[in-house]
Amino acid sequence: MKKAAVNRKECVACGVCAKTCPRGAITIFHGIYAVVDEKLCIGCRKCEKACPASVIGIVEREAAS
C-alpha cells in the first residue's frame, strides 16, 4: 500500500492538495504545512499531481506491526 508524503520544509501551505483530495485526508497545519492523515489516504496521487510546489511524493507504507 502506498501513501502521500509531504516535504514539510518546502511546503508553501497553499492548500491545493487539501482541496484536491477526494478523501478529505489532507489538512493545513496552522498555515505552515500540509499534513496527510494516513488512515484516510489511499495513495491515489491526486495531491502529488496537483501540488504547485511539487513537494508531495508517494511512498510505500511501512508494514503494519
Place this chain on the structure above:
Amino acid sequence: MKKWYEYLWIFSAVYLLLGFFNILFAWIGLICFITPLLLSILGKGKIYCNTYCGRGQLFELLGGKLKLSMNRSIPAFLRSKGFRYAFLAFFLTMFIVMLFSTYMVFAGARDLKEVVTVLWTIKLPWNWTNTSMVSPWIAQFAFGFYSIMLTSTILGILTMIFFKPRSWCVYCPMGTMTQGISMLKYGKKVK
C-alpha cells in the same frame, strides 16, 4: 452544492476588468492585502490562501478546467525559501516606492502620472478615466496599486502556463507573509 466562497474567482476577474473601466476601482484590491494578513494574525493560518483567494481560484479555473497549463513541476529554485523571501523583499520595496510616489503627489512635489506600469518597466498610458472627482494622490495610489496587481497577475499567468495552475501560490508575497506569520505564531508546535 457549491459554497459562496468557491465563486470568489469572479471577484478577482471583475477587479482586473474594473481597472480598465475606472482606475479608482484599484483601491478595492486592498481587501486582498489586508484580509489574508489579518486572518493569519488572528491565528487562522493560511485560510485565505486555502479557501478564499480568488486569484488562486482563477488560476485553477484557467489552468485546470480550461487546460491552459502545461502542468509541469516548478523549478526547485522558485520554491526555495531564498527565492520566496527575496521576491517578497522586492515586492515590498516596490510597494514602498509606490507609496512614496503617492506621498510626493500628496505633498504637491510631483504631478499625477496617469500611467500603469507593468513588470516594473513597461509604461502603459491610462488616461481615459476622469479622476478629477478625487484628490490627485488618491488617483496616484490607484495607478500604482493597480500596476502591482496587474504585474503580479501577469507573472501568475505565465507560471500558470509553464508550470502548474497555481504556481503563483508558491512565490506569492502575500502567501509568504501569511506563512511567515503562522510560523511565528505556531512554529514551536512544528515537529
